[in-house]
Amino acid sequence: MANGHNETLGRLETMMTAGQFDTAKTAIEAQSPVLEEMGISADRAREVLNTPVHALESTGTPVPMLEAIVRATNRPPLLVQNDSVQGKTSLNGPFPAGTDVMVTDVEHLLPSVGRIEFTNHDMDWGGTGWVIAEDGPGHWLVVTNRHVAKLVARRTARGDGVFQFGPGNLPYQARIDFVEEAGSQPDPARVAEIETFTYLAEDTAADVALARISRAGLAVAPLPLAAADGGDEELVAVVGYPASDPFRNDPTEMDRYFRGLYDVKRFAPGRLMVQPGATRLAHDCTTLGGNSGSPVISLESGTAVGLHFSGQYGVKNSAVRVSTLRALLDDGAAGALHPVATPAQDAAAESSDGSHDADHFEGRNGYESQFLRVVDVPLPKIPDALDLARPSDATADRPHELRYTHFSILYSLARKSPVIAALNIDGEKSIPVKRRNSRWWKDLRIPAEAQLGRADYGDPAIDRGHMVRRSATNWGDSRDEAELSNIDSYHYPVASPQHAGLNRNPRTWLGLENHILENVRTHGFRANVFTGPIFGLRDPDLGDTGTRIPMEYFKVVSMLTEAEDEGGILRLHATAYVLSQGHLVQKLALRDGRNEAAEGFAFGEYKTFQVRIRDLEIETGYDFGALRDADPLERAVATAEAAGAAPRGWQAVEALDQLVL
Numbered sequence: 028m029a030n031g032h033n034e035t036l037g038r039l040e041t042m043m044t045a046g047q048f049d050t051a052k053t054a055i056e057a058q059s060p061v062l063e064e065m066g067i068s069a070d071r072a073r074e075v076l077n078t079p080v081h082a083l084e085s086t087g088t089p090v091p092m093l094e095a096i097v098r099a100t101n102r103p104p105l106l107v108q109n110d111s112v113q114g115k116t117s118l119n120g121p122f123p124a125g126t127d128v129m130v131t132d133v134e135h136l137l138p139s140v141g142r143i144e145f146t147n148h149d150m151d152w153g154g155t156g157w158v159i160a161e162d163g164p165g166h167w168l169v170v171t172n173r174h175v176a177k178l179v180a181r182r183t184a185r186g187d188g189v190f191q192f193g194p195g196n197l198p199y200q201a202r203i204d205f206v207e208e209a210g211s212q213p214d215p216a217r218v219a220e221i222e223t224f225t226y227l228a229e230d231t232a233a234d235v236a237l238a239r240i241s242r243a244g245l246a247v248a249p250l251p252l253a254a255a256d257g258g259d260e261e262l263v264a265v266v267g268y269p270a271s272d273p274f275r276n277d278p279t280e281m282d283r284y285f286r287g288l289y290d291v292k293r294f295a296p297g298r299l300m301v302q303p304g305a306t307r308l309a310h311d312c313t314t315l316g317g318n319s320g321s322p323v324i325s326l327e328s329g330t331a332v333g334l335h336f337s338g339q340y341g342v343k344n345s346a347v348r349v350s351t352l353r354a355l356l357d358d359g360a361a362g363a364l365h366p367v368a369t370p371a372q373d374a375a376a377e378s379s380d381g382s383h384d385a386d387h388f389e390g391r392n393g394y395e396s397q398f399l400r401v402v403d404v405p406l407p408k409i410p411d412a413l414d415l416a417r418p419s420d421a422t423a424d425r426p427h428e429l430r431y432t433h434f435s436i437l438y439s440l441a442r443k444s445p446v447i448a449a450l451n452i453d454g455e456k457s458i459p460v461k462r463r464n465s466r467w468w469k470d471l472r473i474p475a476e477a478q479l480g481r482a483d484y485g486d487p488a489i490d491r492g493h494m495v496r497r498s499a500t501n502w503g504d505s506r507d508e509a510e511l512s513n514i515d516s517y518h519y520p521v522a523s524p525q526h527a528g529l530n531r532n533p534r535t536w537l538g539l540e541n542h543i544l545e546n547v548r549t550h551g552f553r554a555n556v557f558t559g560p561i562f563g564l565r566d567p568d569l570g571d572t573g574t575r576i577p578m579e580y581f582k583v584v585s586m587l588t589e590a591e592d593e594g595g596i597l598r599l600h601a602t603a604y605v606l607s608q609g610h611l612v613q614k615l616a617l618r619d620g621r622n623e624a625a626e627g628f629a630f631g632e633y634k635t636f637q638v639r640i641r642d643l644e645i646e647t648g649y650d651f652g653a654l655r656d657a658d659p660l661e662r663a664v665a666t667a668e669a670a671g672a673a674p675r676g677w678q679a680v681e682a683l684d685q686l687v688l
Contacts, residue, residue: 035090039080039097047101052076053120054100060114061103065095072096102313104269104295108208110137112294122262122296129262129326130294136329138217139247140266140292140322141205143171145179147197152290153178154319155267156203157331158249160356162225162239167247169203169221169238170352171320172336173228176201176236180224188224188236203240205247207268209291216244226355233347234336235355243486250322250331253349256308257325257332259301263310264324265335265344266294270317290317296326300343308333308346380481381468383518385420388472391515393430394449394555399587402599404555406437406449408650414441418472429470429520432512433502434495438520440477443574445523447559447649448494453502454552458509460501467491470518478519483572492525492580494558523560524569524576554586561605561647579607581643585654601654603640604680635680639664642676 042048055062055072062072075083075093083090101121106113111134115127144152154175160168179199180188190199201221206214219240226237257263270289297312310323314335323333323346333346396405406428409415415427416438429436434450469475484491493516500512515521560577569576585601640655655661664676 035094036080039090039094042094042097042101047097047121048076050121051097051100054103054117057117057120058114059100059103059117061099061105062096065099067092067096072100098313102295102297102311104293104313106209107137107266107292107294108210110134112137115294118296126262126296126326130264130296133264133324133326133329136250136322136324137266137292137294138205139250141169141203141217142207142268142292142317143175143221143320144202144204146200146202147193148179148199149193150178152268152270152317154317155321155335156238157266157320157322158247159237159252159331159352160249165242166222166239167219167242167245167249168225169240170334171236171238172234172334173230173232173236174234174336175320176224176227176238180227180236182227182229186226186229188227201238203238205245207290207292211291217246219245233351233355235334235347235352237355250324251329252353253325253328253330253332256348256350257299257301257323259299261299261301261332262296262326263299263312263332264294264296264326265310265312265314265318265321266292266324267314267318267321267335269293269295269313269315289315299323299332308348309343310335310346311343314338314344380519381466382471382475383468384471385418388420388430388470391430391432393425393428393435394433395451398451398555399553399585399599401587401597402653404585404599404654405652406435406447407557407652409437409446410648412441413439413446415446416440416473416477418470420472429472431515431518431521432508433500434512434515434521436494436520438473438477440474442562443477443479443572444560444562444577445494445520447557448521450495450499450556450558452499452554452556454554456502456504458501458503458506459498460506460509460513466517467522468518470520473520479522479524479569479572479574480519483569484524486570489569489576490525491519491522494521494523495556499556523580524574525580526576526578554584557581557583557585557651559647561607579605581605581647583640583643583651583654585657599653599657600659601640601651601657602659603638603643605636605638605643607634607636637678637680639676 052073055069055076058069062069075088075096078086078088078093080090080093083093103114103117105115112130115130118126118130139158141156142152143154143156154171156169156171156175158167159170162168176188179201180190182188190201192198203219203221205217205219221238221240224236224238226235228235268290295312295314295318297310300309300311302309308323310333312323312335314321315338318335318338321335322331323335324330325332330349331352332349334352335344335346338344394406396403398404409427416429417426418429420430421427425435427437429438433452434448436445437447437449438444439446467481469478469480495516497513497516500516501509503509503512559581561579561581562575563578566575566577568574582604583601584604585599587597588600589597637660639660640651640658641661643649644651644655660676
């Protein structure tokens with residue numbers, strides 16, 4: 028207790044020497060609004076400031092009250108209401124004349140700063156975030172701190188973040204509310220759900236996380252980033268949501284004097300404290316715990332110079348430098364799933380849809396059923412009701428295939444959708460190809476009016492979902508071959524309209540092919556992958572396009588494996604998976620007579636499930652031929668039945684090592 032008292036006295040002595048007592052008196056005369064919020068009248072503040080420090084306690088005045096008055100008037104956390112800063116004219120005491128005008132000049136940035144809020148979590152909110160960049164057409168990128176995002180998400184091996192689960196197996200969710208001002212009413216039009224964290228820094232890196240939100244209906248814009256790191260004594264302000272922070276600050280002092288300042292948007296001016304050679308940006312703005320993720324805005328340039336991430340009350344605060352933020356965006360960290368595109372790049376790359384006629388595809392062999400060399404794996408048989416398209420370059424033995432480089436598409440005219448994407452993968456010939464393209468083409472080998480186009484994907488909640496994993500097509504005997512396959516994947520018959528949450532599912536779905544190739548004794552590192560939508564009666568309409576949005580998808584992976592106990596004999600191996608919120612799996616549980624599993628099934632975020640190929644055939648009406656008898660899950664169920672156990676022909680895949688291979 029004595030040590031804390033001595034530290035307070037030491038800080039007060041430093042403040043007095045720096046002239047902060049005098050500037051506090053000036054701010055009081057300018058009617059600083061912060062004191063009233065703290066419950067201290069102007070007269071009482073004058074009385075405290077005019078009392079010698081050694082005599083304060085004898086008058087019944089706690090010494091921390093003096094420190095609180097000096098700090099709150101010299102570095103006031105001003106309220107933001109109706110997107111403007113209240114009490115800015117009172118700044119001309121502790122700050123240079125004209126500071127209020129500088130504040131007015133940056134007020135147009137305030138609507139782009141919001142509070143990061145949580146669902147299904149014991150905390151209502153965790154920090155501050157702000158719009159930093161565009162993320163392709165239809166989306167913004169929001170930046171906050173890693174330690175804020177990690178309250179609800181975890182980092183994956185790819186560097187992005189996926190939402191975790193809380194008590195009761197309910198998935199955490201997050202959103203950003205761009206209002207939350209004092210006295211404001213809830214405004215759903217200014218709240219955006221965080222769809223995913225495209226980047227979540229590792230613990231040894233700068234404290235940064237990037238999140239994707241939809242642009243739909245939001246009147247926000249990215250904060251401009253400073254061209255260079257800020258300079259010492261530069262006038263700045265932190266915009267965010269201070270909150271009670273008993274773990275980092277003195278709870279008695281904080282609760283007594285700052286209780287009225289919590290949880291709402293504030294504008295806290297101050298100065299940068301730049302040390303030569305320092306890797307972090309320091310500033311002296313007033314911040315509390317909820318300010319984590321706040322922008323540090325230069326009042327001199329009107330640009331963001333940093334991302335606040337920590338502070339020691341009454342001493343100094345730390346921020347990530349703008350040069351670090353720029354480097355993350357330039358290096359593509361923001362696009363761990365989808366790279367950030369500038370407006371100019373968007374305009375150039377996606378100004379309009381293109382089209383390719385049959386001549387463009389000359390020489391494309393498409394999916395090869397003999398790709399595994401030892402055994403033939405033909406395309407599955409499809410019900411006539413789906414009315415498969417007949418491409419203009421079709422052959423008698425392949426009447427319905429749209430042939431591309433390394434893959435083929437069977438396309439339904441009735442659904443305006445791919446039915447099956449059949450892909451060959453040669454892992455030994457993989458050639459990484461960067462995702463440079465975002466333009467899409469119609470394939471004029473089938474009627475253009477039977478295909479969706481860019482305008483049909485105008486809803487930012489709907490993605491063009493590749494039915495072939497773009498990176499999996501990138502192989503060949505040359506880079507030209509790999510790049511040709513990469514571009515071929517950007518044709519509309521290859522895409523299916525997908526809900527954004529489904530298309531950005533964690534790596535359990537995206538990483539299936541690689542995991543199987545790496546963990547099964549695969550002959551030649553070759554595999555075939557069939558992917559497609561599972562058409563259901565509950566699928567919602569896609570506007571007035573005449574098609575629907577599939578809610579579930581399947582994937583069947585086949586290859587040759589060497590049987591360890593059979594002298595290396597090659598056998599066909601095939602496994603099936605669905606990406607679903609659980610509806611199909613519930614039906615499987617009911618069909619298997621597992622009523623207790625069906626009744627207790629929790630529907631939530633999209634998950635990957637491994638299922639029997641036999642069950643997938645029943646649900647889709649497709650015939651996968653010999654693949655159903657090459658399914659290890661089928662054998663596992665048969666073995667369990669023979670042993671008198673209660674078998675289950677499906678399982679949730681939380682991690683890839685859970686696969687039945």
